[in-house]
Amino acid sequence: MTKLIALLALNAVALLDGTTKDIAQGETFEVPQDTADQMLATNVANLADTAPPAPTPSVKRKPVKVRLLIDSPLGKANDVVTLSASDAKAAEAAGQADSDDDAVAYALTLPQNQPQA
DSSP, rough: OEEEEESSSSSEEEOTTEEEEEEOTTTTEEEEHHHHHHHHHHHHHEEOOOOOOOOOOOOOOOOHHHHHHSTTTBSSTTOOOEOOOOHHHHHHHTTSSSSOOHHHHHHSGGGGGOOOO
């Protein structure tokens, strides 16, 4: 196994395994694990930046049903609307909605939330 490291200050470095290589300052290169460990311990080199982490898959959150507490662009007070988790959290923080199961269940019993016949 090799480790990708970056040279700190020397343009030509005598690697601790006895070989000499011309490596520009800041350039990345690979060496065997034991050589990398020695170079890191003596501050001849630093670990190079690793590859950027793979993007994390976006977490699919379930939509959240909320009871609106005030008239707003989302609807009228006591309407039940479905929001993304982040929008529901923001609406609750602003005092505009309540996602409590009992609050939503109550609002669903109101005539305005009944299906139109």
